Structure formats: structure tokens, C-alpha cells
Amino acid sequence: MTCSVFAEENEQQIEAFLQQKTNFQLINHQKLWKDTLDLEFYPFDTSKWLKFSPITTQTDGFFFCCLKKIS
Secondary structure (H helix, E strand, O other), rough: EEEEHHHHHOOHHHHHHHOOOEEEEEEOHHHHHHHHHHOOOOOOOOOOOEEEEEHHOOOEEEEEEOEOOOO
16 A cells, blocks of 8 residues: 555556566456455446546546465
8 A cells, every 4th residue: 555646656557566476466446346345336446456537536646456376
């Protein structure tokens, strides 16, 4: 999680990490959102991570990505 909306600090870091660490995978954030919050509305354009911004979610800028370690 970061308090940034810049791809260089978020998405690009996750993608680079996943290229190096093949024993990790992205979880489905849309499913996590629904299961955790019990909300049908998902305000993001991808299930790979959550990116909050003042424009799209009326919040401060945040980035969240959850990874799962696999054997």
C-alpha cells in the first residue's frame, strides 16, 4: 500500500516484483472487495489492484495491491 497514485511507484513496482518472484500471484481485488465489504459496486477499472484518487473515489490518493505467495 502506498499513498501515491503514480504508476512508477505502484503498478510498475508490482509488475517488476512479479517478474522476479514467480512464486507470487495477484489476487482478485474485485472479489476481495465484494467478500470483505459485501458491496456489489466496485469503483475501479481493474481487479489487479485498488487505486483510489480524489477524482474517482473522492478520497486521498492511495494504491493497494495484495499478493498471494504460492508454493
